[in-house]
Amino acid sequence: xxxxxxxxxxxxxxxxxxxxxxxxxxxxxILWTLSAFKVLPFLKIRYPEFYLFDVFKLLxxxxxxxxxxxxxxxxxxxxxxxxxxxxxxAKWAILISLVFIAYQFIGKMVISEPIKxxxxxxxxxxxxxxxxxxFTEEILFRGFLLQKxxxxxxxxxxxxxxxxxxxxxxFPGWMALNALPEGAFLKIALFAFVFIFSIVQGYVLKKxxxxxxxxxxxxxxxxxxxxxxx
Numbered sequence: 079x080x081x082x083x084x085x086x087x088x089x090x091x092x093x094x095x096x097x098x099x100x101x102x103x104x105x106x107x108i109l110w111t112l113s114a115f116k117v118l119p120f121l122k123i124r125y126p127e128f129y130l131f132d133v134f135k136l137l138x139x140x141x142x143x144x145x146x147x148x149x150x151x152x153x154x155x156x157x158x159x160x161x162x163x164x165x166x167x168a169k170w171a172i173l174i175s176l177v178f179i180a181y182q183f184i185g186k187m188v189i190s191e192p193i194k195x196x197x198x199x200x201x202x203x204x205x206x207x208x209x210x211x212x213f214t215e216e217i218l219f220r221g222f223l224l225q226k227x228x229x230x231x232x233x234x235x236x237x238x239x240x241x242x243x244x245x246x247x248x249f250p251g252w253m254a255l256n257a258l259p260e261g262a263f264l265k266i267a268l269f270a271f272v273f274i275f276s277i278v279q280g281y282v283l284k285k286x287x288x289x290x291x292x293x294x295x296x297x298x299x300x301x302x303x304x305x306x307x308x
Contacts, residue, residue: 099226102146103243106218107250109138114250135206139214143222158221159289167286174282175298178275182302189264199304207300212293219244220279221289233284241276248272275299 117134147154155161186193219240227236252258258265279292 096230099223102142103223106138106142107247110247111250113138114254118251118254135214136210139218143217146222157225158217159283159287160217160221163288163290164286167288167291170282170286171291171294171298174278174295178295178299179302181271182299182306185267186306194307195305196307197301197305203304207304208297211300212296215244216279216289216292216296219276220283220292224280224283233280237277237280240280241273244276245269245273 113134143158144154147157183193223243224236224240227239230236231239259268279295282295283289283292
């Protein structure tokens with residue numbers, strides 16, 4: 079079993095060949111890009127009332143992670159840090175969530191948008207953006223990729239690389255759905271937020287040793303974003 083720790087020492091003995099990790103993300107990125115441009119439009123037209131893309135995303139983002147870890151004879155739940163939640167982790171989840179919530183309110187005021195709060199947003203957003211987002215995105219990026227990259231470099235560098243990949247993977251969806259905001263300032267602000275969000279999530283995982291905390295923060299952040307009409 080491959081054991082992974084948040085230390086400054088590299089795991090020279092047990093590390094998987096880097097080409098495997100690059101190949102994994104490369105194939106994933108290609109499949110996700112094709113899905114965003116081809117599968118997503120088809121499912122939205124064919125099944126407008128039953129958004130199968132949410133389930134389809136789990137098949138691309140999450141299940142391969144468990145398959146990869148099984149191939150390496152690793153205990154997936156332990157490796158992904160999904161076995162424990164502590165009081166410290168709960169405190170971190172509350173604290174970081176409040177920071178991101180405050181950021182969203184401040185952002186609304188900066189761009190002079192009216193602040194409206196509505197929890198009765200689209201059911202697809204509830205399923206995809208609130209209930210499933212933590213499992214699909216945190217398992218892959220914080221639970222899997224961050225810890226894999228950490229074998230080859232120090233935590234700061236691993237977190238930086240993971241965050242750049244996290245930002246990159248959002249582009250197919252943004253472009254396919256024409257979801258990028260208008261104006262250079264808003265685009266830069268969006269890119270910066272996604273990148274910083276990932277950086278913070280990496281440090282949260284390091285401090286709490288629980289991916290559930292990252293999942294909770296991610297879901298709360300998206301819930302507030304949709305509730306505020308972002």
